[in-house]
Amino acid sequence: MNGPGSIRKRLFIQLALVAAVLSLAFFLVVRGVAERAAERTQDDILSASATAIADSLRSEDGHVTLDLPYSALSMLGSINEDRVFYRVVSQGKTLTGYPDLPQPDVPPRLGAPGVETLTYRGDEIRAVSVTRPVGTGANATLVVVTVAQTRQGLAAISRQITATATGIGAGFFLLATALSLWAAGSALAPITRITGSVTRRGPTDLRPVQANAPDELVPLINALNSFMSRLRSSLSRTEDFITEAAHRVRTPLATVRAQAEITHRKLNKPEHKQAIREMIRAIDESSRSAGQMLDHAMVTFRADSLAQDALDLRAIMAETCDRLGPTADLKDIAIRREIGTEPVAFTGDGILLQAALQNILDNAIKYSPDDSDITARVAIYDNITLSFTDQGRGFGETDLSDLTTRYTRGANVGDIVGSGLGLTIADEVAKAHGGRLDISPNKNGAGACVSLIFPRA
């Protein structure tokens, strides 16, 4: 009964055990009382019979004689069909009856019948004896009358009582068990209700639980609410931090880079120009790395409680191409859009999807040679596939499954600046939306094809 498990089960078992104990007690009490009553009835009627016989004793010429009353024995036949024995003894001599029927060694006191349970002629008998003085004054003789009956009727009554008590006890137990089942269910109903109301909440719903809880659950609800409020403020702090960090890192870097370019133009010595170019390259790398790390943090953060917005993937694809169009133009790279004209409905987090596509396209531009083509494609078959195919150096001999690991870069990146986070971000976004990232060589020549594949809604 210790340790975790179902409260309902424990409650039910404990209540059923209590019911079983009560049923047993009830059974024993009923049987005990009823059997004592039955025994008492037999004793009473035996006693009445013996008294009736004693009443008909009389003295004739100094001899004790008896006119056995019919009712004295017939009354014993009225309650059962047990065998009847009787004996009347006067001064140690059997006056009438069964001479071998045992009598108490000490005659019972006057007016107080003696009751015994004995074995006679192979059967258990109940014997009641009464003492009665017969005659007058000093001549009175004490006569002991014993009437006995076998106890088969009592045994039959006892069996009947036992059967009845068993029936009642079992019925009581079943009823109590059914009630305890109901009671366990009803006691746990508020828990189920509160569980339901918490489960039904959306991923971003961190409002306090307002359910009408019983007193015992109030501390738990309060603890839950306080936990949720701490979580809420922690989450909002994290979000603020990411936004703040992006701003605070990118802005000074952009400023430093602009100043460096101005300086670069003013300098004449080639070795000084070379140093400044190195500096600009380092600034680019830092800026990119910071951006991607923040992107990655944002992906991790948002993927935990994924927004469920209604989106158009085609529009996001187009926007991504628009946004990176200037970057591509710098290298004379043409982005060919094969994205159709129909909206592609999808449910998910637009910001994450955009980040993923942007990272993939950025990679493609970065590793493509000048004056080449990148094809952006939206294809709908069994799945929705968003892919970018470039004509760059491809991934060479790199193990493709490792590429999505953080900070892992291809084997042939050479001199190109990168953090190794781009494909990781894309992969995590794909997984958060129930899809996957697919990396394959370009089927039509050099380059690679990187796809986000989502199941159709």
Place this chain on the structure above:
Amino acid sequence: MCLADIPARLATAILCLAFSAATAMSFEIEERQLYDATPEQARLSVISTADLDVFDPIIRAFQASHPGVAVDYVVTGTTDLMQALYDEGATFDLAISSAMDLQTKLANDGFAQNHTPATPTDLPAWASWRNQLFAFTQEPAVLVVSDKFFAPGTAPQNRDELIAVLRANPERFQGRIGTYDVRQSGFGYLMATQDSRNSDAFWRLMEVMGRLDAKLYCCSGDMIRDVASGKLALAYNVLGSYAASHQKNTGGYQIIEMSDYVNVMSRTVLIPRTAQNIDDARAMLDFLLGLRSRKDLVEATGLPAVDPAALRANPSLRPIRFGPGLLVFLDNLKRQSFLRNWENSLLQN
């Protein structure tokens, strides 16, 4: 029982001696017959107070349905049957008696075995006791009056009328009244004791009969014969079944069931503790309990089967109930005092 004529009974008794296994016993065998079975698979020994000619059809019918069971049928008196089973430990498989009180004592004192009827019978509650003692007939004690003394319709219908008629014409009924000698007949004693319980008129009736010098008989058959011949004007407490079956042959008397009350006696059957062939004893007992459904046997034996409908139809019929009450008049002191009263009333001369 004394119905069979004496020479025939003597002849049977002598025949009996040839194959009697119970000769060492001191109880008196009145008749004995072995009903053969070929091939004999089992033998059922029955001790009974019912005469051979009465019971013969039942035994033959039983054998017809249970072939292979030979029946050793021993007829004795009620007191002898009691003596055989109670005192002498005689071995019988079935005991049939008309003395309900003695059979009750046998069952009460542990001389009977339990039996549960094989087929559920609609036996009334009063017709069995302790699953040991079973009633299979229902026979009223009746008043038999001679046609020579009472024209049809003039016979007394209850005990008060009977007393009045007897008192009114003492000279006419002097010495012409018959009843059981209760000192000899177990059946007579049982009826008289039940009468004494049922009605105060009983002792008055005995007084009147005593003054009229009543004749005392051992058996119903003799009383019926004397009433039929006109030797007796009336006989009191005659076994109704015998009176009815004799009426067909002889006639000359009316059977009156008293309207105040009629004691109804039953023949009872039990399986003694000493029984050897218990299976066939149970079969025979069940066969006897089914007597009601065998109208042919009721007809042939003249033994009326237990019939709750007849009791409902006539409320004055009072079946004698089993139970310890029947032991009261078997008590020695009680019996002595009852017989003393009876003798004082009836034997006035």
